[in-house]
Amino acid sequence: MDKIKTFSLVFLIIGMLSCSTSKKTTATALFNTTWELEYLSGPKIAFEGLYPDRKPKITFDPTTKRVEGNNSCNGYSAAYTIEGNEISFGEPGPTTMMYCGEGETFFLNTIKKVNTYRIDAEGKLNLMIDDIIMMRFKKIAKE
Known part of the structure; x- marks a missing residue:
């Protein structure tokens, strides 16, 4: 026994x-990776139409607990928190003020609503609202 x-x-x-x-x-x-957006759920405009010249990118800094990148047009930086598979993003800090279409606004509004994340079997970062994938990123660079 x-x-x-x-x-x-x-x-x-x-x-x-x-x-x-x-x-x-x-x-x-x-961490130590730059992620490039390849899918965005919800917009009525095609993905390539939202981001014709440059796709949004993000990089997570584990030391400062900030995410940095671009929203296709302007640079941005925001605080993030992670607990288990839950994630949240704070308000973006000051950015340049160029207008580049609706993609930037849609990206920023969507990332504020995200509350969970998952890295799938293909190594892609899925940012989700509960279990619904809202944004999918692929790795484009290791630092």
């Missing part, structure tokens, strides 16, 4: 450690 209890305890500890490692790996996969 003691062997069964010991085996069960060891199995439980290994299971808990593997879950903890998985969460850390997912969070750290966000």
